[in-house]
Amino acid sequence: MLDTMKTPGDTSWFVKDRFGLFIHWGLYSMPARHEWVRNNERITNEVYDEKYFKRFEPDLYDPDAWAEAAANAGMKYFVITTKHHEGFCLWDSKLTDYKAPNTPAKRDLLRPMIEAFRKRGIKVGLYHSIIDWHHPQYVIDNKNGPYRESPDREKMNVGRDQMKYADYLHGQVKELLSEFGKVDILWFDFSFPDKNAPDDFSKGKGHKAWRSEELMSIIRKLQPHVILDDRLDLPDGWDVKTPEQFQPRAWVTVNGQPVVWEACQTLSGSWGYHRDESSFRSTENLIQTLIDCVSKGGNLLLNVGPTARGEIDDRALERLRGIGDWMRRHSRSIYGCTQAPAEFKVPEGCRLTYNPEKKRLYIHCYVWPYKFLHCEGFAGKVKYAQLLNDASEVNINSVPEWQQHHMDIPAGTLTLVLPQVKPNVTVPVIELYLE
Numbered sequence: 001m002l003d004t005m006k007t008p009g010d011t012s013w014f015v016k017d018r019f020g021l022f023i024h025w026g027l028y029s030m031p032a033r034h035e036w037v038r039n040n041e042r043i044t045n046e047v048y049d050e051k052y053f054k055r056f057e058p059d060l061y062d063p064d065a066w067a068e069a070a071a072n073a074g075m076k077y078f079v080i081t082t083k084h085h086e087g088f089c090l091w092d093s094k095l096t097d098y099k100a101p102n103t104p105a106k107r108d109l110l111r112p113m114i115e116a117f118r119k120r121g122i123k124v125g126l127y128h129s130i131i132d133w134h135h136p137q138y139v140i141d142n143k144n145g146p147y148r149e150s151p152d153r154e155k156m157n158v159g160r161d162q163m164k165y166a167d168y169l170h171g172q173v174k175e176l177l178s179e180f181g182k183v184d185i186l187w188f189d190f191s192f193p194d195k196n197a198p199d200d201f202s203k204g205k206g207h208k209a210w211r212s213e214e215l216m217s218i219i220r221k222l223q224p225h226v227i228l229d230d231r232l233d234l235p236d237g238w239d240v241k242t243p244e245q246f247q248p249r250a251w252v253t254v255n256g257q258p259v260v261w262e263a264c265q266t267l268s269g270s271w272g273y274h275r276d277e278s279s280f281r282s283t284e285n286l287i288q289t290l291i292d293c294v295s296k297g298g299n300l301l302l303n304v305g306p307t308a309r310g311e312i313d314d315r316a317l318e319r320l321r322g323i324g325d326w327m328r329r330h331s332r333s334i335y336g337c338t339q340a341p342a343e344f345k346v347p348e349g350c351r352l353t354y355n356p357e358k359k360r361l362y363i364h365c366y367v368w369p370y371k372f373l374h375c376e377g378f379a380g381k382v383k384y385a386q387l388l389n390d391a392s393e394v395n396i397n398s399v400p401e402w403q404q405h406h407m408d409i410p411a412g413t414l415t416l417v418l419p420q421v422k423p424n425v426t427v428p429v430i431e432l433y434l435e
């Protein structure tokens with residue numbers, strides 16, 4: 001287990017729990033063609049609000065069903081978009097009218113969600129967009145948002161004061177951290193500083209646009225333990241690195257030092273509900289992605305985008321169920337696990353995870369080998385081996401003499417003798433009890 005950079009928040013539970021649910025839910029679930037739809041199609045405030053804000057009515061919303069789906073998938077924490085770039089707030093913020101209680105939903109949608117997840121012992125994470133395409137004080141820049149290329153951009157910026165927006169941002173964060181009990185994760189999104197741009201925030205936004213240091217100290221005062229992500233454009237003070245839509249090739253480092261990290265991934269491509277997207281990843285691929293994260297000392301935050309009626313759609317539910325099916329028998333190779341010590345060479349077509357407390361090593365077979373699995377660096381270190389799905393013994397070191405001859409096995413190799421038929425599970429796992 002690598003020693004990670006010390007940070008202020010409490011990541012002790014996080015690096016054990018490993019698997020969380022990301023939820024992107026907002027007005028963009030109505031156009032149902034990406035949460036960046038306002039940006040992509042340059043939809044004005046007036047049109048967006050007229051069409052969607054006035055009609056948002058998630059009548060089938062059942063946060064208990066969401067929490068149940070997450071729990072059954074083996075997820076231990078969740079992160080919900082309290083506000084995305086569109087500016088719309090799910091909770092009853094005192095600082096804006098642009099919120100769920102003022103839509104036909106007529107209520108705070110965040111609070112019951114937090115309660116439902118908490119009731120199942122799932123830890124609470126709040127995503128909050130620091131970008132805001134709707135707030136009247138937010139300086140319109142030329143990088144993102146519906147007005148980024150508008151000829152009226154400069155005119156629209158007259159009278160806007162980014163520092164007033166920062167006050168609003170700070171005020172909302174205070175609400176989120178003082179009105180909903182213990183918050184385990186705070187997930188800001190995102191900074192896009194332009195080093196050569198003037199300081200008027202019209203070409204990019206970094207820590208000055210949010211007054212990030214001040215915001216950070218407010219956060220640490222209110223909930224010192226909270227896990228903070230890395231998107232406030234500050235060199236330190238954060239707790240977790242957040243690679244997005246790619247898998248790191250190794251344990252994530254900052255200035256050469258390993259850090260706590262969490263990959264966030266979509267099922268298909270869009271974070272918000274996307275009706276017509278049909279490129280959903282297979283359950284197998286998603287399970288492998290989770291394993292891959294843990295094998296490199298990281299977490300996976302897997303996203304769903306519920307519909308505007310308030311349901312997680314079938315394509316997502318089917319995958320959550322498939323993952324849960326696998327997790328029911330295999331979560332032992334995920335929870336409490338991390339990257340294996342370097343002395344164990346990763347066998348061909350496999351991923352390793354390791355539980356340092358129990359001293360058990362887990363071999364995940366992405367491809368089922370022909371009888372023998374050669375594990376270099378394992379010889380003399382394994383007491384017992386079994387398949388994890390059914391706890392059936394796996395023979396160690398019983399390769400017949402005449403075959404050993406032909407196999408050219410390097411010294412220090414332990415050869416496992418596997419059953420001919422791949423166990424009927426999505427990704428088979430071999431559990432090794434170490435000396």
Ligand code: GLC
Nearest residue numbers: 024035036189190244264271
């Ligand atoms: C990006 C996108 C956003 C999404 C986020 C999740 O930064 O702006 O839509 O919420 O990634 O990591």
